[in-house]
Amino acid sequence: MKVAVCQLNVLQGDRESNLLNAEQKIDEAVSNGAEIVVLPEMWLSGYDFKHLSKHSEPIDGETSLFLLRKAKQHQIWLIGGSFTADRGDGVYNTSLSYNPSGELINTYSKMHLIGLMKEDQYLKGGLDSPLFDLGNHRASTVICYDIRFPELMRHYAAENASVLFVPAQWPIQREEHWRILLRARAIENQFFVIGANAAGRNENDVFNGHSMIISPLGEIIAEAGSEPTILYATIDLDSVSSVRERMPVLKDRRPELYKI
Numbered sequence: 515m516k517v518a519v520c521q522l523n524v525l526q527g528d529r530e531s532n533l534l535n536a537e538q539k540i541d542e543a544v545s546n547g548a549e550i551v552v553l554p555e556m557w558l559s560g561y562d563f564k565h566l567s568k569h570s571e572p573i574d575g576e577t578s579l580f581l582l583r584k585a586k587q588h589q590i591w592l593i594g595g596s597f598t599a600d601r602g603d604g605v606y607n608t609s610l611s612y613n614p615s616g617e618l619i620n621t622y623s624k625m626h627l628i629g630l631m632k633e634d635q636y637l638k639g640g641l642d643s644p645l646f647d648l649g650n651h652r653a654s655t656v657i658c659y660d661i662r663f664p665e666l667m668r669h670y671a672a673e674n675a676s677v678l679f680v681p682a683q684w685p686i687q688r689e690e691h692w693r694i695l696l697r698a699r700a701i702e703n704q705f706f707v708i709g710a711n712a713a714g715r716n717e718n719d720v721f722n723g724h725s726m727i728i729s730p731l732g733e734i735i736a737e738a739g740s741e742p743t744i745l746y747a748t749i750d751l752d753s754v755s756s757v758r759e760r761m762p763v764l765k766d767r768r769p770e771l772y773k774i
């Protein structure tokens with residue numbers, strides 16, 4: 515399947531421009547043959563917590579309608595980055611994914627909130643770790659800071675996920691952590707990892723791109739530079755089972771002995 519990662523320049527607080535830009539990039543990715551399109555974290559508003567009430571919307575609000583429409587229009591799998599979703603009991607950094615019929619197939623709210631970016635002061639942390647079907651394969655999503663918590667990804671691998679999507683707004687000063695952690699999560703869990711970062715800046719941080727598509731052996735199949743772009747690669751999700759058969763890391767675990 516051909517994957518496109520839209521590495522967007524997210525303009526803080528400027529919903530109108532960000533929406534237009536996302537739509538153009540999705541259309542361009544599809545015109546270049548993409549079947550799976552991935553957006554970054556908080557691509558609609560950026561980290562604009564001062565105006566959180568303006569940016570918060572219900573799960574079935576306008577962002578979800580936009581994503582649904584684009585998935586259906588182009589008959590693609592759309593991993594819709596994330597946005598600030600008001601889920602009744604609070605606002606969550608939430609990722610929605612759609613299948614080519616425009617059906618919502620995954621709702622994941624960021625579990626681990628990053629204090630360095632004040633997320634914990636404004637948002638609630640998600641409680642669920644769902645998987646979803648991507649054709650004949652299982653898939654999963656985490657958001658940015660979540661990749662520092664390997665137990666979450668191990669849960670997805672143990673549930674037979676073949677691919678992990680990681681929408682992010684990862685600042686430049688920890689760029690090597692981003693690159694190394696994405697590869698480590700791929701190697702230890704033997705699945706594809708697709709990281710979609712932003713490229714641009716807000717009042718506090720610079721986001722340096724380097725979106726990546728990584729194989730279940732940890733090889734970098736494609737990596738973007740620091741400019742806004744669309745990153746493409748063709749991936750074979752069937753290859754995950756042969757990697758796991760050759761070296762059965764998941765089977766060789768001894769979880770009864772680990773005190774975590």
Ligand SMILES: NC(=O)CCC(=O)C(=O)O
Nearest residue numbers: 628658659683684685688
């Ligand atoms: N948006 C984020 O979660 C940033 C994560 C980050 O900067 C880090 O883990 O380091």
